[in-house]
Amino acid sequence: MELYSLLVCPRCRGTTFETDNAACASCGLDLHRKRGYLDLIDVATIGEPTPSNTEQRFMESDLVAHAYDRVWRPTFVRMLAGKGAGGAVGGIAGEMFIHKHSLGLDDREGPWLDLSCGPGAFTRALGAAAPGAVVVGLDISRAMLDVAAKRCGAYPNVALVRADAHSLPFRDHSFGGVNNAGALHAYDDPEQVFREVLRILRPGGIFVGSTFAEAPSLFGKLAARAAGIRRFSPSELRSWLQRIGFCDYEDVRMGGALVFRARRP
Numbered sequence: 001m002e003l004y005s006l007l008v009c010p011r012c013r014g015t016t017f018e019t020d021n022a023a024c025a026s027c028g029l030d031l032h033r034k035r036g037y038l039d040l041i042d043v044a045t046i047g048e049p050t051p052s053n054t055e056q057r058f059m060e061s062d063l064v065a066h067a068y069d070r071v072w073r074p075t076f077v078r079m080l081a082g083k084g085a086g087g088a089v090g091g092i093a094g095e096m097f098i099h100k101h102s103l104g105l106d107d108r109e110g111p112w113l114d115l116s117c118g119p120g121a122f123t124r125a126l127g128a129a130a131p132g133a134v135v136v137g138l139d140i141s142r143a144m145l146d147v148a149a150k151r152c153g154a155y156p157n158v159a160l161v162r163a164d165a166h167s168l169p170f171r172d173h174s175f176g177g178v179n180n181a182g183a184l185h186a187y188d189d190p191e192q193v194f195r196e197v198l199r200i201l202r203p204g205g206i207f208v209g210s211t212f213a214e215a216p217s218l219f220g221k222l223a224a225r226a227a228g229i230r231r232f233s234p235s236e237l238r239s240w241l242q243r244i245g246f247c248d249y250e251d252v253r254m255g256g257a258l259v260f261r262a263r264r265p
């Protein structure tokens with residue numbers, strides 16, 4: 001399956017593309033992949049998105065993007081969610097294990113979306129675990145996508161896209177599952193992102209995410225408050241996702257972090 005068969009044009013919402021010219025057949029928007037990813041932020045119409053919080057300013061930095069997996073992520077997960085968030089299940093490898101199995105890669109068909117993929121650690125894991133399916137890594141940060149493009153090069157089934165999670169450039173019911181690791185706290189309007197995820201999932205499609213729940217220590221609480229990190233309680237997430245239309249909500253706590261799973265009916 002081609003990436004184009006999943007897309008809607010971010011400018012006119014058209015769904016026909018001249019794949020030879022890499023352009024929208026309706027409005028002519030240029031859809032050439034540059035720097036290893038397809039930039040679907042229509043800067044000419046809506047302007048360049050500006051980071052709305054301090055964390056996102058760091059996510060736009062080349063230095064942070066390069067050091068993210070080794071330094072930034074483990075440090076902040078430990079600081080904000082305590083040792084249990086990584087140690088008990090082997091750090092990011094354990095987290096990936098939970099995400100991959102919660103998505104049900106072996107039993108379901110893709111395509112799979114790694115929403116807010118950062119430098120692509122989860123995207124690569126999905127690409128390797130589902131070699132016969134298209135895996136799309138999406139992020140809003142150019143710096144993160146530049147690193148992801150270098151690191152995902154060995155996975156021919158992985159495509160990278162720059163877009164805003166609040167307005168996904170994909171057709172209704174186009175994905176078998178959406179993975180969303182550690183990014184819920186970063187969104188201005190999580191409800192809008194949930195609605196978009198529901199829209200693009202096929203009936204029966206799975207949404208798996210991880211985020212910060214209540215901090216296990218006073219230090220974690222203070223650090224989250226200082227960094228302006230929003231936390232989500234399991235009961236809040238359950239009722240939120242159910243109200244929007246998801247079913248079969250489940251979650252598992254890992255220290256002060258939370259992995260949740262829900263299904264589109």
Ligand SMILES: C[S@@+](CC[C@H](N)C(=O)[O-])C[C@H]1O[C@@H](n2cnc3c(N)ncnc32)[C@H](O)[C@@H]1O
Binds near residue numbers: 119138183
């Ligand atoms: C903390 S990182 C998580 C990266 C990766 N999923 C992981 O778990 O290692 C959060 C990511 O969300 C992205 N992000 C923030 N706001 C976004 C938005 N509105 N649309 C898409 N991505 C966004 C950031 O650029 C950043 O790469």
